[in-house]
Amino acid sequence: xxxxxxxxxxxxxxxxxxxxxxxxxxxxxxxxxxxxxxxxxxxxxxxxxxxxxxxxxxxxxxxxxxxxxxxxxxxxxxxxxxxxxxxxxxxxxxxxxxxxxxxxxxxxxxxxxxxxxxxxxxxxxxxxxxxxxxxxxxxxxxxxxxxxxxxxxxxxxxxxxxxxxxxxxxxxxxxxxxxxx
Numbered sequence: 252x253x254x255x256x257x258x259x260x261x262x263x264x265x266x267x268x269x270x271x272x273x274x275x276x277x278x279x280x281x282x283x284x285x286x287x288x289x290x291x292x293x294x295x296x297x298x299x300x301x302x303x304x305x306x307x308x309x310x311x312x313x314x315x316x317x318x319x320x321x322x323x324x325x326x327x328x329x330x331x332x333x334x335x336x337x338x339x340x341x342x343x344x345x346x347x348x349x350x351x352x353x354x355x356x357x358x359x360x361x362x363x364x365x366x367x368x369x370x371x372x373x374x375x376x377x378x379x380x381x382x383x384x385x386x387x388x389x390x391x392x393x394x395x396x397x398x399x400x401x402x403x404x405x406x407x408x409x410x411x412x413x414x415x416x417x418x419x420x421x422x423x424x425x426x427x428x429x430x431x432x
Contacts (some may be wrong), residue, residue, distance in 0.1 A: 298415065300338045301328075305419070311343035312382045312421040320348070321383040323393055325360060325403070326417055327367060327374040330410050336377055338417070340367065344379075346393075353389040355396055364404055376405040378415030386418065 304326065311322045324343035331337050342363050345356040367374060379397045381390060397403045397414040405414045 296334050296336065296410065298336045298338060300417070301340070304338050304341045307341045307343075308380050308382065308417075308419055309421055311341075321381055322421075323355075323379060323381045325364065325376055325397075326378040326380055326415060327364075327371075328377045329373055329375060330377075330408060334410055336411060336415065338377060338415070340371070340374060341380055342367065348389050353392050355393065357396075357402060360403065376403055376414070377411065378405070378417060379403075380417040380419065382419055382421040384418075384420045384422070386416075390416070 308322070308324070311324060315322045322343050323346050324341050326338050327340040327342075328336060328338040344360045344363075347354050364376065376397070379393060381393070394414065394416060397405055400406060403414070407413065
């Protein structure tokens, strides 16, 4: 069956599929909300990030190992009030990044998650964070880890079908009023 390019583009747009392009380019974002929102009647996904979450991310960035360019970790929280996601806590996950790829300490992630759920059973994995100012090829690998339920314990729902990615630029002095002053 022959399909013309116009029809293929319409199908791609209908299903929210990316245009065909080279596989070497990392995505600019992991846009979950556009895949969730099917009509203009539905409410868009909204996130409330609790201050302690941001402070823990910034603390992890300051305490990152020598030579590390960024910090990654797990976001915890819950879905409340329909389409609102509360991001209430976070913890860093040790990883190593180089030109060949990225390796994540999955055992550490699992252990920390078990400990956190003993303290606050309501909190579940809602996504992951990274520090920096861009999404690179390693970000796609990390996102794939958080998409796997058996690896990250992220449980997809109708409201949140994929993990959130919270990107925070923690470099000092880049913007007026930055957190370092």
